[in-house]
Amino acid sequence: MKINILKRLAILAALAVPVMAPSMAMAANNVALSSDVFVERTVEKPDGKTAVMLEAPKTVIPGDNLVFVVKYKNVGSTPATDFSVTNPLPKAVAFNGTSDGTEIVSIDGGKNWGPLSALTYTRENGEVRPALMSDVTHIKWKFNRSLSVGSEGKLVFRGTVK
């Protein structure tokens, strides 16, 4: 199921953002990126079965599952090193994991970073518990390689509308 979603996602993403806008490839701008948000809709097929489709929504309701897609491409003429992508999570969205699991997260607004399993949350009364997905405020991908000219990629994470 997850693979299907991601396949559809790839198709939809490609349709929604056909090409990185040429204007972004000006000399000073070496990297182009786009952001897209999709929502999972359960659709009933004529044969009675239901399928989960991804749509680019204008509106959502609390409880909807969202898929965030960040596409990046080095459209410049020089490579980039120490490449990283950071995503502050909207307050209206609860983090629900990434597709690749290579991210690090912050639960304190971007001050401290680490894998979710390495973070702890301190309650007001001083009790310390393991950090939960619902605590996440920021997501970051750090690439330990440079982004060469012309190379591109896609980062995907999921969230639920609170």
Next chain:
Amino acid sequence: MNCARKTNLIGQIRPAGALARRGAMTLALTLSTMALGALGMSAAHAAGTIAGTDILNTAQASYDGPSGPVVIDSNTVTITVDELLDVTVASSDPGDIASDSGATQQVTTYQVTNTGNGNEAFTLTADTAKGGDDFDTSNAVIYIDTNDNGVFDVGVDTLYSPGSNDPVLAPDSSVNIFILSDIPVSATDGQRAEVELSAEAVTGSGTPGTSFAGQGDGGGDAVVGSTGADGEASSFFLIQAAEVALIKSATVVDQFGGNEAVPGATITYQLVATVTGSGSLTNLNVTDDIPADTSYTAESITLEGAALTDSDADADAGSFDGSEIAVSLGTVAGGQTRTITFQVTID
């Protein structure tokens, strides 16, 4: 300079760390995503993100270019949070409400909660004709707990009129609702009556997922949530009636050791009050006239075998006013008896 850097990076042989140490161009991407609360309210809300909230999503890249730091923005994706229509109704009455047949304007209490994410008005309906109970109450009217104290206050709480003062509830907020109805005279001890309050979103209700285009709070659509945008709950009346039966008997003891009702003989009257039913009688008083041609024997009243004084000024339950004895029994529950005795002598 550019050329040399390019050569290094195209090679892609060296690890990134080595490139960084050489001072090669660094780049960081930031995707900034944020939600703007249309009502300025926190999104961390039990009912969900407030209807009309815009979720804005913009990717941002920053890096050090040949002439210094550069920041670029991507397209912005805007998604509006629709109104979710949800409501729950709960009875505030902890259990059956004891009542009597013929009692009027008996109160049942409910709480209506907007569990959706937008401001919504709700239509209220009272149903006293539910099946499965023993009788139906009548003349049902609905009141809104205007002063929010959870207790019906005559002259304070507002009479509800459908369509004119449908309560408008903010997300997650509640209102207390009262139904006043009359118990029929025909209701008998132990019978129950169900009184139901239902609340329905004015915007619409129905199958979860049903959408009302453009009718949502905040300008989006309104979508029926998991409650179907209507809810109901019931309270119950239980008739707890009680009756009292008074049985009087007399025992004569004459001054000769016999049982003849002759002048000078002493008559001991016994009054047994028997209360029956599932309810209780309050402020139950028993009085009995002293018969003609007899004289009351002072300080002879007993209750459950214990002596009572004749004075009405003291704390005990008995009194004699010169013509009748009186005993105040207070509240007596069904199934209990009280035995009173007093004595007279035949003139």
